Amino acid sequence: MPRPIVATVDLAALAANYALAKRLAPGARAFATIKANGYGHGVARVARALAGADGFAV
Structure with missing residues (x-):
């Protein structure tokens, strides 16, 4: 049985x-x-972690 990635x-x-x-x-x-959604990696958490960015490209 394959393991989840x-x-x-x-x-x-x-x-x-x-x-x-x-x-x-x-x-x-x-x-x-x-x-x-960052391929399921949590776009909101990533955006909060990079809140000091000059901007976001989506």
Whole structure:
């Protein structure tokens, strides 16, 4: 019997990676790209984790 596939999103790591990208490009705007429900990964949680983004691309 096949096992279910599980993907875990580390929201703290996601936010830290976004912050690092911003630090590496001072003065640049950075948009977070989110798609539908993030393939079931919880678009609302991801959006909240990246609330400091300059904008969102959906």
